[in-house]
Amino acid sequence: MFCVVCGKEKPMEELRGGVCAACYLEKNVLASVRENVDLEVCVHCHARKRGEVWVEGHGGMEPIVEDAVREAVQWAKVVERPRAQIEIVPEDERNFTVHVRATGVAEGVPFDSALRTRARVKNGTCLRCSRVQGGYYEAIVQIRRTKRAIGKEEMRALKSLASRFIERVVSEGDRNAFVLRDEEVDRGLDVYMGTTNSGRMLAKQIAQEFGGKTTEHAKTVGQKDGLDLVRMTFAVRLPEYQAGDVVVVKEEPAQITSVGAKTVQALDLRTGRLKHIDRDAVDKALVLRREDALDAVVVADLGAELQLLDPVTYATVNVIRPEGTDSVGETVKVLRHEGELLVLRPTR
Ligand SMILES: [Zn+2]
Ligand SMILES: [Zn+2]
Known part of the structure; x- marks a missing residue:
């Protein structure tokens, strides 16, 4: 078979529509880019205007130019696996010569074309920056x-x-x-x-x-x-309470460990057990604030209990050792409630 354009003899399978690969590439424009690619970039944040929308910019001007040129490259419909390698040569702060190496496969014929354009940057102010400034x-x-x-x-x-x-x-x-x-x-x-x-x-x-x-x-x-x-x-x-505070619900004091949407997790200060209490109940409870806690001197460490010096009355009292306190220092934080000393769990 012969190519209908150049007349060279080629095997049948290398011809498409009677045309050889070399003539096919010559005849068809598979990738192109317009002479100038104009882009508007926000002077404050380097966002780029794409159509009517501002898209987040990244760092310097060259990656922004690269994105804009990549979007501007036009590919023929038949092209598969289009790929554009882009090289940017700045002319000055706002103008760039851009070389594009466009490769792909069209109807079984691989191609590799060198394109060139000029990117021109116009300064603008994006919607966000104009709002922030206003x-x-x-x-x-x-x-x-x-x-x-x-x-x-x-x-x-x-x-x-x-x-x-x-x-x-x-x-x-x-x-x-x-x-x-x-x-x-x-x-x-x-x-x-x-x-x-x-x-x-x-x-x-x-x-x-x-x-x-x-x-x-x-x-x-x-x-x-x-x-x-x-x-x-x-x-x-x-709410008034927060993690670390003590709430007294039904006469049971408990130290809050976390506040959830529906319940509060708290450490029962008499039993040392963790429990969940409904927010509704906690909302009505008496709140003892952690910032009001006093230091009480530890007189003796009795294992399950601690003997403390009441910082208000100076009497020695035995209290339950709070959960999670393997060792206590010379003092512990206490809140007083109706004469009772409540030992708080130490903060991490
Ligand atoms: Zn040919
Ligand atoms: Zn901006």
Whole structure:
């Protein structure tokens, strides 16, 4: 058989539509890229505009240019296993010469073509950065603890939860879910969120992890295009008690080890056993705060019991040794409740 284009003799199976491989490659454009690839990149965060959407940027300009050029390469429908190797040569800060080596297989014929384009970067400001700079936010997550302020450690834990949460939400694609700022207010923490939805989700997660209840309310803050602009507040109310505190439920004092959504896990200070108590019952219980604990001198270690010097009356009293205290120091932390000394489990 002969190629209908160049007339060379070729075996039948090497011809497609009567054309040999060399002429096939010459005749068909299998990969191409336009002369210029224009891209808009946020000057603040290096996000790149793709269509109408800003996508998270990564590090320097070259990987962003590479992504944009890779997306701009056009492949013929018949191409299988398309692969583009990209080499970027900066001309200046905003212009790049880009060499693309495009390879693949088309109708059984492997090909390897060298393409070239010029990437031109335009500076822009993405939606998130313009919102952040304009101080725009859609929701406030307001975290308060009942009857007391939020402790330092807890404040740290809350803030780190909020920033981990945002990182996750942004990496999952909602880059407008930023935290504008967090503010320690008199009795708690206010977190300003970029989107209503992220605010609602954050409030829910805090409530779950810290054992709180959430409520929400909307406030009209203005108008835009005839529609009310609404700002949401998601209030998270944490209970008065937290891990480490003692609660007295039905005359039984127990030290809380963790607070769950429906129950509280606590160490019964009289039996030394762990138990679960319904949140409803704990919500009504007397709370003795860990920060109010006093140091009591250990007079004698009697094994199952400890002999202590009552820090208020200076009488010696025998108390149950708390679970998990194989060795005690010279003093232990105690809370007094109706004349009784309750020995707290040491914090790790
Ligand atoms: Zn030919
Ligand atoms: Zn930006």
